[in-house]
Amino acid sequence: MRIERHRRRFFGKSRESAKCSILNPVVSKIPRKLVRIEGNGPDDGNPLLFGLDAESLAARMAAVGEPAWRGRQLAEAIYRQRVVELSEITTLPKALQQRLTAEGWQVGRPKIVQVFQSKDGTERYLVHCEGEYALTVETVWMPEGDDGESGDGTDPSDESAKRHQQATLCVSSQVGCAVNCQFCLTAKLGLQRNLTAGEIAGQVLTVFDRQCVEVGRDRVNLVFMGMGEPFLNYDNFMAAVRLLVREAGLSPQRMTVSTSGIVPGIERFAVEPPEFRPKLAISLNAPNDQIRSEIMPINRKWPIQTVVDAVRLVKLRPRERITFEYVLLGGVTDRPEQAAEVARLIRRTGLPAKVNLIAWNPGSGIAYATPQPEAVEAFRSTLMAAGIPAYLRKPRGRDIYAACGQLKRTVEG
Ligand code: SAH
Ligand code: SF4
Secondary structure, X not given: OHHHHHXXXXXXXXXXXXXXXXXXXXXXXXXXXXXXXXXXXXXXXXXXXXXXXXXXXXXXHHHOOOOOHHHHHHHHHHHHOOOOOHHHOOOOOHHHHHHHHHOOOEOOOOEEEEEEEOOOXXXXXXXXXXXXXXXXXXXXXXXXXXXXXXXXXXXXOOOOOOOOOOOEEEOOOEEEOOOOOOOOOHHHHOEEEEOOHHHHHHHHHHHHHHOOOOEOOEXXXXXXXXXXXHHHOHHHHHHHHHHHHHHOOOOHHHEEEEEOOOHHHHHHHHOOOHHHOOEEEXXXXXXXXXXXXXXXXXXXXXXXXXXXXXXXXXXXXXXOOEEEEEEEOOOOOOOHHHXXXXXXXXXXXXXXXXXXXXXOOOOOOOOOOOOOHHHHHHHHHHHHHOOOOEEEEOOOOHHHOOOOOOOOOOOOO
């Protein structure tokens, strides 16, 4: 019953999916028991506090006869002090702590249950999410980043921030993905379910605890580039961003969201207030519509020009650039003439842009080839020579299957 209701909510009403008919065949092939689209959400009467903003926490407190300002206290404890047990929230009177616990309330922040460590320092985490549809999701910590989102001169710099200057945290927005990109291992899972706002923001704060990140002092880049398509889980994704910004104090200018080009999502994103809007990355991945449709079937629904038109609606901050991601598939998208075509395409958009090149990371059962290092360098040089800043993303944590496109939920939870 409940699963059916969630299926209807996703397929029947969501703006994106209703329009995106090519996604339906992909999703309907997934065994029924896996198609649990929504987790417990703030409005489902769930007993988890993590994921609710100060206002909703205040409403919850008011509903149990407490003053509304208890909501702000709870938000402060959960998101700023990162307390994970009700009994440790020192601002709450003991009697209230006990009453809330007796009524079944819990903080319920996602927990790291397994850590995979790469020889390059990258850590991949399995993060367990509580709730009715409990599961694990993957999150990746790159202590030195991957040269994709740091050091490109677009971020406000702060010389006093010494620790974690380069660190990048890669966050998942869904378990699996319904967008059938041919080169991506996550696609093989299909969509298992959307993550809630709390499950998305929880990945961040739980890893911050492990890495002793101090918000306000340490500068960590967040990239929403883990499992899933954030713009097909738009409301929960943006609610997570607002939690991280408003309640936890992170800067949206240190966050980048990547989309495969979900146009209705980009259009909504374009009108988000700048104080809650991360930077935008578009997975271009091909020099033209013909090749893009082959490797990213979503391109048949929203071809390059349509995506670019939507991106143009985003009002960029001073010095902000749109990132175009480009996965180099050996012999398929890494040829010299294709580099020139990409340069022309990007120049034609007139957008302030940069390109992040990613050499394809292999995944079992996917028949593409990793490009030759010379081809990668030549591609980058061509873009640079055409005046387009191009960076090569370092493959991080390939030995622990933590690199781009390799996340596939290796352990069931
Ligand atoms: N769904 C979103 C964000 C997650 S994927 C999107 O597609 O943009 C993040 C990035 O990893 C995308 O740019 C995607 O093209 C890239 N990617 C996927 N599989 C990859 C692989 N096997 N090797 C290298 N990059 C890959
Ligand atoms: Fe989904 Fe992104 Fe992978 Fe495409 S590349 S299948 S959109 S996670």
